[in-house]
Amino acid sequence: MGLLAREIEACGVTTVALALVRELAVAVKAPRMLFLYWPFGHALGEPGNRLQQRSILHDAFSMARAAPRPGLVVDLPYQWRRQQYAPIGDWTKESQPFAEALERAVQGED
Numbered sequence: 001m002g003l004l005a006r007e008i009e010a011c012g013v014t015t016v017a018l019a020l021v022r023e024l025a026v027a028v029k030a031p032r033m034l035f036l037y038w039p040f041g042h043a044l045g046e047p048g049n050r051l052q053q054r055s056i057l058h059d060a061f062s063m064a065r066a067a068p069r070p071g072l073v074v075d076l077p078y079q080w081r082r083q084q085y086a087p088i089g090d091w092t093k094e095s096q097p098f099a100e101a102l103e104r105a106v107q108g109e110d
Contacts, residue, residue, distance in 0.1 A: 002028030009070075016060045016067075018043040022075070031070040032063050038080050051085035052078070058088050059098040066094055066102060074098070074105045 005015040009031050016032045019025035020040055025033045036043060036056070045052035059076060067074075077097050088095075094102070 002030040005030040005032075014064045016063045018056070018060065019073075022073070025073045029071055032067045033073045034060060034063055035073055035075045036078060037075075038078075042080075046081060049085070051087060052083075054088055055085045055095065058091060058095060061091065062094040062098050063102075068106060072102075072105055074101050076101055 002017070005017055006029075008015050014032075015030065016034060017025075017028075017030040019028075019033050019035045020038055020043060022035050022037075025035050034056075038045070044056050055078070056076070063074060077100070
């Protein structure tokens with residue numbers, strides 16, 4: 001995952017990976033990584049939960065745009081099957097959960 005992402009980035013294409021095991025996310029050193037504490041096979045969310053899946057995609061696009069440096073792992077705060085998701089009103093603006101998680105990730109590595 002990290003090796004492939006680094007090769008794609010070397011060609012000038014921004015990448016964001018989703019991880020379900022944090023230790024693996026850190027070890028592979030992908031350029032940008034979002035971590036979700038969710039069941040295996042469900043990186044984008046619960047089957048049929050479009051609002052949840054769109055929220056994850058929105059945060060992935062935000063990560064591509066807003067990550068201040070390569071190698072950052074951001075822990076998204078979403079909870080499996082215990083959270084309501086609002087429709088995305090503006091795809092160009094970061095969600096509050098993502099913005100807060102990004103801030104925590106950046107501060108945690110300083």
